[in-house]
Amino acid sequence: MKNWSNTYEYRAPEIVAPTSIDELRRIVAGAKRARPLGSKHSFNGIADTTGTLIDMTGLPCEVDIDLGARTATVSGGTKYGVVAAALDDAGYALHNMGSLPHISVAGAVATGTHGSGVANGNLSSAVRGVELVGPDGELRRVTADDPELAGSVVALGALGPAVRVTLAIEPRYLIRQDVYRRMPWETLLGSFREVAASAYSVSVFTGWVADEVEQLWVKRRVDSADANVDDTYFGAQRDPDERAELVPGIAENLTRRGAAVPWLHGLPHFRLDTPPSAGDEIQTEYFVAIDDAQAALTAVRELGDRIAPHLVVTELRTMAADALWLSPASGRDSLAIHFTWANHPDEVFALLPAIEAALAPFAPRPHWGKLNRVDPAGFAAAYPHLADQRELVTRYDPEGKFRNEYLDRVLGLGASAGLPEVSAPMGH
Numbered sequence: 001m002k003n004w005s006n007t008y009e010y011r012a013p014e015i016v017a018p019t020s021i022d023e024l025r026r027i028v029a030g031a032k033r034a035r036p037l038g039s040k041h042s043f044n045g046i047a048d049t050t051g052t053l054i055d056m057t058g059l060p061c062e063v064d065i066d067l068g069a070r071t072a073t074v075s076g077g078t079k080y081g082v083v084a085a086a087l088d089d090a091g092y093a094l095h096n097m098g099s100l101p102h103i104s105v106a107g108a109v110a111t112g113t114h115g116s117g118v119a120n121g122n123l124s125s126a127v128r129g130v131e132l133v134g135p136d137g138e139l140r141r142v143t144a145d146d147p148e149l150a151g152s153v154v155a156l157g158a159l160g161p162a163v164r165v166t167l168a169i170e171p172r173y174l175i176r177q178d179v180y181r182r183m184p185w186e187t188l189l190g191s192f193r194e195v196a197a198s199a200y201s202v203s204v205f206t207g208w209v210a211d212e213v214e215q216l217w218v219k220r221r222v223d224s225a226d227a228n229v230d231d232t233y234f235g236a237q238r239d240p241d242e243r244a245e246l247v248p249g250i251a252e253n254l255t256r257r258g259a260a261v262p263w264l265h266g267l268p269h270f271r272l273d274t275p276p277s278a279g280d281e282i283q284t285e286y287f288v289a290i291d292d293a294q295a296a297l298t299a300v301r302e303l304g305d306r307i308a309p310h311l312v313v314t315e316l317r318t319m320a321a322d323a324l325w326l327s328p329a330s331g332r333d334s335l336a337i338h339f340t341w342a343n344h345p346d347e348v349f350a351l352l353p354a355i356e357a358a359l360a361p362f363a364p365r366p367h368w369g370k371l372n373r374v375d376p377a378g379f380a381a382a383y384p385h386l387a388d389q390r391e392l393v394t395r396y397d398p399e400g401k402f403r404n405e406y407l408d409r410v411l412g413l414g415a416s417a418g419l420p421e422v423s424a425p426m427g428h
């Protein structure tokens with residue numbers, strides 16, 4: 001079995017898909033090694049195991065809204081898009097969404113998945129509680145007042161399968177999305193925070209080599225369907241074409257532009273009823289402090305000629321700091337520098353150390369679910385709470401049932417499972 005983009009092949013000898021929580025608990029209790037698997041949208045071996053891979057997407061879908069607490073408790077394997085539709089029907093919303101609604105809730109929050117907006121935390125920051133199956137098969141609930149919640153949300157699957165996740169909700173709202181084209185790099189570099197902060201969610205798309213960044217997707221929270229927006233944004237011009245493409249030939253799967261729509265149809269870039277992105281791709285992403293945006297982007301731009309031949313597109317997004325130990329935005333307002341690569345595994349694998357070296361002065365944090373070559377010392381330098389997470393993982397899973405080589409690398413634990421370099425794309 002391969003991941004969504006067919007660029008990583010799971011090596012687990014056994015894959016199971018429980019349909020009830022009791023069945024899941026029995027599987028976990030009886031397995032020597034096991035890992036939860038969500039919707040398979042990660043690009044590395046983070047979910048892999050030498051034992052039993054547990055597909056969480058077949059468990060019953062639940063969305064229970066608690067109006068008093070302003071939360072919704074949802075089944076971990078359910079897609080964000082399904083949760084969002086149920087919330088919207090009930091008059092509620094999430095504060096943000098990732099670029100695609102196809103990902104499972106627990107798989108997304110386990111890796112710190114994010115949307116954009118300087119005042120918006122990532123999706124994990126909305127988690128108010130989580131219910132996990134421990135290595136003994138027993139259920140364990142971690143609530144908002146438990147200090148261990150900080151290590152139990154972006155947990156990389158290391159604390160066992162999350163069967164339920166409790167999310168903060170708010171009243172439903174409208175989003176208007178507009179595409180602006182051609183902002184000079186100088187403007188972006190000179191005013192990065194202002195550009196990013198002047199709308200609810202801003203995504204900047206670039207190929208690195210032109211003098212101008214090619215597109216900005218500006219998502220505003222609006223009060224009414226007839227809200228007007230400016231035709232310029234820091235010098236970039238609004239594109240009146242509602243179906244403006246990002247990548248040539250791919251427009252049908254994008255969410256609507258130029259009109260106010262319910263939040264769940266405007267925050268993601270991709271529609272739930274079509275395949276997202278281009279497929280046949282590899283993704284990489286690094287998070288740095290937003291205060292380092294100018295220097296970090298300048299450093300990566302110097303590699304533009306080496307990046308461009310393998311790049312589909314880069315997206316720059318922002319997020320507010322949070323207090324989750326392994327969140328890529330832990331303790332710092334962040335800029336995320338993302339690369340969607342063509343399926344050139346050898347070239348990308350060889351290029352990543354150059355990008356990581358360029359970003360090294362800024363203690364870059366790689367996206368947990370995307371291809372990276374950061375070593376244990378790099379993770380330790382980037383995550384002040386790594387030792388706390390290691391202690392939590394080894395206390396709750398002393399036998400290492402949920403560990404794999406990727407976890408051992410990032411948490412600085414000893415070799416566990418005899419898997420090959422699980423962060424590498426296929427062929428390595």
Ligand SMILES: Cc1cc2nc3c(=O)[nH]c(=O)nc-3n(C[C@H](O)[C@H](O)[C@H](O)COP(=O)(O)OP(=O)(O)OC[C@H]3O[C@@H](n4cnc5c(N)ncnc54)[C@H](O)[C@@H]3O)c2cc1C
Binds near residue numbers: 005036099113367
């Ligand atoms: C087209 C595309 C667009 C993307 N856009 C974004 C984006 O906008 N922002 C962003 O930040 N990322 C983005 N990603 C990356 C993606 O959000 C993450 O890789 C995310 O982890 C995928 O969720 P998943 O359910 O597929 O998890 P999987 O890839 O299946 O698993 C990822 C991790 O979560 C763990 N896990 C899965 N289910 C559970 C569970 N029930 N309990 C506990 N742990 C679990 C696994 O063990 C593994 O460690 C994108 C990926 C693709 C393919």
